Amino acid sequence: xxxxxxxxxxxxxxxxxxxxxxxxxxxxxxxxxxxxxxxxxxxxxxxxxxxxxxxxxxxxxxxxxxxxxxxxxxxxxxxxxxxxxxxxxxxxxxxxxxxxxxxxxxxxxxxxxxxxxxxxxxxxxxxxxxxxxxxxxxxxxxxxxxxxxxxxxxxxxxxxxxxxxxxxxxxxxxxxxxxxx
Amino acid sequence: xxxxxxxxxxxxxxxxxxxxxxxxxxxxxxxxxxxxxxxxxxxxxxxxxxxxxxxxxxxxxxxxxxxxxxxxxxxxxxxxxxxxxxxxxxxxxxxxxxxxxxxxxxxxxxxxxxxxxxxxxxxxxxxxxxxxxxxxxxxxxxxxxxxxxxxxxxxxxxxxxxxxxxxxxxxxxxxxxxxxxxxxxxxxxxxxxxxxxxxxxxxxxxxxxxxxxxxxxxxxxxxxxxxxxxxxxxxxxxxxxxxxxxxxxxxxxxxxxxxxxxxxxxxxxxxxxxxxxxxxxxxxxxxxxxxxxxxxxxxxxxxxxxxxxxxxxxxxxxxxxxxxxxxxxxxxxxxxxxxxxxxxxxxxxxxxxxxxxxxxxxxxxxxxxxxxxxxxxxxxxxxxxxxxxxxxxxxxxxxxxxxxxxxxxxxxxxxxxxxxxxxxxxxxxx
Numbered sequence: 207x208x209x210x211x212x213x214x215x216x217x218x219x220x221x222x223x224x225x226x227x228x229x230x231x232x233x234x235x236x237x238x239x240x241x242x243x244x245x246x247x248x249x250x251x252x253x254x255x256x257x258x259x260x261x262x263x264x265x266x267x268x269x270x271x272x273x274x275x276x277x278x279x280x281x282x283x284x285x286x287x288x289x290x291x292x293x294x295x296x297x298x299x300x301x302x303x304x305x306x307x308x309x310x311x312x313x314x315x316x317x318x319x320x321x322x323x324x325x326x327x328x329x330x331x332x333x334x335x336x337x338x339x340x341x342x343x344x345x346x347x348x349x350x351x352x353x354x355x356x357x358x359x360x361x362x363x364x365x366x367x368x369x370x371x372x373x374x375x376x377x378x379x380x381x382x383x384x385x386x387x
Numbered sequence: 388x389x390x391x392x393x394x395x396x397x398x399x400x401x402x403x404x405x406x407x408x409x410x411x412x413x414x415x416x417x418x419x420x421x422x423x424x425x426x427x428x429x430x431x432x433x434x435x436x437x438x439x440x441x442x443x444x445x446x447x448x449x450x451x452x453x454x455x456x457x458x459x460x461x462x463x464x465x466x467x468x469x470x471x472x473x474x475x476x477x478x479x480x481x482x483x484x485x486x487x488x489x490x491x492x493x494x495x496x497x498x499x500x501x502x503x504x505x506x507x508x509x510x511x512x513x514x515x516x517x518x519x520x521x522x523x524x525x526x527x528x529x530x531x532x533x534x535x536x537x538x539x540x541x542x543x544x545x546x547x548x549x550x551x552x553x554x555x556x557x558x559x560x561x562x563x564x565x566x567x568x569x570x571x572x573x574x575x576x577x578x579x580x581x582x583x584x585x586x587x588x589x590x591x592x593x594x595x596x597x598x599x600x601x602x603x604x605x606x607x608x609x610x611x612x613x614x615x616x617x618x619x620x621x622x623x624x625x626x627x628x629x630x631x632x633x634x635x636x637x638x639x640x641x642x643x644x645x646x647x648x649x650x651x652x653x654x655x656x657x658x659x660x661x662x663x664x665x666x667x668x669x670x671x672x673x674x675x676x677x678x679x680x681x682x683x684x685x686x687x688x689x690x691x692x693x694x695x696x697x698x699x700x701x702x703x704x705x706x707x708x709x710x711x712x713x714x715x716x717x718x719x720x721x722x723x724x725x726x727x728x729x730x731x732x733x734x735x736x737x738x739x740x741x742x743x744x745x746x747x748x749x750x751x752x753x754x755x756x757x758x759x760x761x762x763x764x765x766x767x768x769x770x771x772x773x774x775x776x777x778x779x780x781x782x783x784x785x786x787x788x789x790x791x792x793x794x795x796x797x798x799x800x801x802x803x804x805x806x807x808x809x810x811x812x813x814x815x816x817x
Contacts, residue, residue: 230578230579230580230581230582230619231580231581231614231619231620231621315607315608317607317608323741323761324718324720324734324736324741324763325677325690325720325721325734325763325764326588326589326763326764326807326808327588327589327632327633327646327676327677327690327720327721328674328676328677328690328697328720328721330588330609330630330632330633330646330653330676331630331632331646331653331674331676332674333630334629334630334648334652334653334674335652335653335674338648338651338652355628355629356629356630356648357607357608357609357629357630357648358608358609358630358648359586359604359608359609360588360609360632362586362588362604363586369782
């Protein structure tokens with residue numbers, strides 16, 4: 207058997223042209239202000255740092271931020287390949303559902319997340335299913351459908367950047383973010 | 388033996404790369420880690436008058452052909468006089484060097500600054516000229532002309548259309564910065580078409596190669612964009628309540644399939660590429676996503692967990708009949724139809740390893756192409772002969788390519804950058 211091996215180094219400095227000129231599109235910062243994002247979207251030109259902003263306190267915001275309140279807890283963790291809200295997170299989900307019920311103008315996004323394993327696209331759907339599971343529980347407990355948007359980051363926003371079971375367990379989660387945060 | 392060579396090759400590439408790494412977008416370099424045992428021995432003789440130009444053509448042709456793994460380059464040193472036309476090729480000289488084919492040519496300067504590029508492909512076994520062609524080209528077109536010549540040689544000798552003139556798209560992550568890059572298929576000329584501090588995913592070429600659809604998280608949730616490569620103009624075409632992901636173009640370029648959650652659950656919809664004309668394709672109580680059109684445009688293949696685990700299904704857009712395609716294992720995802728309409732490339736999980744594989748519709752045969760453990764996001768070259776996919780090396784994301792028979796493997800490495808989400812572009816418009 208003939209094994210055929212070759213290393214091709216394409217020199218970056220070669221003179222030449224690309225077949226079609228392309229233009230980089232700028233990305234504007236539409237991110238909600240708040241501390242939940244590890245790096246906000248920035249304009250597309252020069253690579254500046256992430257944009258952070260101060261949160262705007264609305265009615266009841268103190269309650270949401272009080273570290274002694276269960277409402278300051280915002281993450282629900284899931285077992286591998288599971289969408290079942292575990293018993294230990296039910297008090298947290300119930301507390302947020304009661305808050306939505308008593309603050310009709312409050313809005314939240316539940317962001318689903320997965321660990322890094324498998325298809326990035328399929329993981330968006332998996333994260334969505336986790337977010338939907340918590341929303342379903344909250345609406346059964348009295349929150350209104352219009353108060354909760356569910357979205358997914360798939361595997362794209364790990365809380366723990368590691369590649370082992372400890373990291374994966376931290377990354378299979380829903381994050382609760384209130385509007386204005 | 389192959390793994391040892393891989394490590395050695397990686398060391399060579401890494402030691403050379405930093406010098407080329409100072410440009411804005413890290414350029415991919417390509418290493419071959421295995422070749423077809425049937426590689427065709429071919430001699431590429433440097434073209435007459437090539438040295439008078441800043442960029443030669445024969446070297447690019449040789450690099451293209453050898454990178455495909457379908458050819459083995461025969462040494463041309465010491466052949467005097469050096470032939471530059473078909474009739475100057477002495478078959479006996481090249482047969483003695485075990486060459487089956489010889490490429491000769493010239494690139495003579497014209498008064499207007501352009502070059503008269505001529506080449507011939509000679510079969511030294513049958514002692515006939517298979518191709519003789521000439522082009523009048525400006526120096527700025529030398530590279531694209533070389534790829535065109537390589538495509539012609541490849542097609543003549545293998546029977547399949549070459550993909551050396553095509554482009555690829557991929558996503559890089561450097562620190563917090565994501566960039567969607569478009570480059571030539573050999574990694575040359577990378578250009579960023581969008582950059583963001585939030586993830587970019589799922590680039591998909593329009594069939595005419597003028598637009599890319601992709602997913603951006605710049606609004607803190609997945610939104611599908613379509614962007615023109617010529618003007619850079621972009622539009623959010625699917626930005627509904629919930630998540631918007633997994634775009635795919637119909638073969639005629641007139642429809643996009645997307646996964647939306649606006650009506651509850653991840654479901655597949657069709658829309659016009661400008662965001663109008665939204666229509667739901669089918670309704671299930673499960674996840675339906677990763678839809679791709681079959682080459683005839685009449686069906687979608689997609690991933691669904693309707694059977695309890697993620698498996699690949701095919702649904703006719705005419706009749707609504709849904710057929711399950713994968714049965715082995717508990718995780719089969721990311722179907723990408725082959726251009727001949729006879730099967731798909733997909734990702735399977737086997738004992739915790741994610742591997743790229745092919746499935747033949749007729750025989751139901753699954754062939755595993757890559758070793759894993761973290762191979763994903765496959766994209767098929769427009770000639771159906773190569774698959775580019777995302778892999779890992781030393782904890783970093785890299786791109787790799789494998790021939791459709793699994794024999795020829797390449798790795799595409801960029802320094803200090805995570806590279807993922809490759810998408811092979813269509814044949815260029817002629």
